[in-house]
Amino acid sequence: MNSRLRTALLTVAAALHGACANVPVTAPEDLSIRTNMVSPRYSSINASVLREDGGFDHTFAASLDKQVDTLTRLESRYTYRLDDDETLRIGDTVSTSGMWGTAVRYGGLQFGTYFEPRRDIVISDRLATSGTAVLPSAADALFASVRRDQTLFARQALSVDGALSIPGPNTVSFVARDAFGRSDTFTAPIIENIRLVEPGCNDFSLGLGKVRRDYAVKSNDYGPMFANATVTCGGPFGLTIEGHGEYLADEVTAFGIGVARRLGALGTASVAIASSRAEAGSGSLTRIGFDHENSLFNFKVRSLKQSRAFRDLGDVATEHPIMSRDLASVGVKISENSSLALAYATQVTWDDERINLISLSQRTNIGHASLSMTAGHSLEDNFGSSVFISYKRPFAPPPRRADSDIDEVELAP
Known part of the structure; x- marks a missing residue:
């Protein structure tokens, strides 16, 4: 696909985001569109159809980078809530890891009452990974900041960009970068809390x-x-x-x-x-x-x-x-x-x-x-x-940016 068509696709995505953010629309209240990282080189777009008992999510990325496809599907998932507690997911999701295990991205079925990944797991839809999509932890980032080989970050073709900072107790902040130069910033607990449940x-x-x-x-x-x-x-x-x-x-x-x-x-x-x-x-x-x-x-x-x-x-x-x-x-x-x-x-x-x-x-x-x-x-x-x-030091409320990194728009009548 030539560069002119690539540019057109990114322009359409940005225009759609701007139109949704600034023009009153009439649409079903269960439809939302979210754009992420609208830029000349990379943008991801998420479309969600929400209902009381669940919804459908589809996320794809558009890029001008010739090393990757112009359009890349990131995730497609249907979620159905069976009752107040149990939920069924069909499509792309992230596995649970328990106290000692590993979280991965996979496509298939997920059923249960608790799907939340551990808070120390590094999850980003911006960053490309190599091989099996294993998700590293904040502790993995600590060691990857010192040794760039033989770490889970390295095996996923990721790296820690620059030095880490410790902004507070049990908290680490860092910038992760993929093989295409895309980066994302994370602030996560170094050690996840011990989780207790009711009888x-x-x-x-x-x-x-x-x-x-x-x-x-x-x-x-x-x-x-x-x-x-x-x-x-x-x-x-x-x-x-x-x-x-x-x-x-x-x-x-x-x-x-x-x-x-x-x-x-x-x-x-x-x-x-x-x-x-x-x-x-x-x-x-x-x-x-x-x-x-x-x-x-x-x-x-x-x-x-x-x-x-x-x-x-x-x-x-x-x-x-x-x-x-x-x-x-x-x-x-x-x-x-x-x-x-x-x-x-x-x-x-x-x-x-x-x-x-x-x-x-x-x-x-x-x-x-x-x-x-x-x-x-x-x-x-x-x-x-x-x-x-x-x-x-905040000097004034930050102005609203039309091309903010993360904007979510609810389309309502």
């Missing part, structure tokens, strides 16, 4: 389909058969018990159980164990965690150990997987207007590649403004230390 087994998600491959590069590239299940129950003695399993045809099968319990004012503890079978053999994983939070102090820690043969969906093809990964976050409220945050992360792979990171940040509110300072250090020989200082 009963009313919290579950079941998925079956085929994994996405080369997301945002090809429209309809699907890989082998995929299945996953996460069932979380509230048990006796205040226990939360979770079972999670993952299956990718001819590559890996993994299953594990997690248990969590609140220990009064002391905090919340959790432990998970899992086993896997893949071409590398049978392996095992152990993960423990502890959270404590009060009005002045919060502390989170996670420690993961796995055998050399353990594999999940994110490292099936890895020759030297992770042997151990430890994460810790501490937040202290110094005063009403000042807080201090400390983050520590260390990872060792089975070929003895070690990464150690530590970051300290302080944030102070000064009237309507805020002053932040972040100092980071890596024990890697080729990385070193970094210091960032930022000052933010």
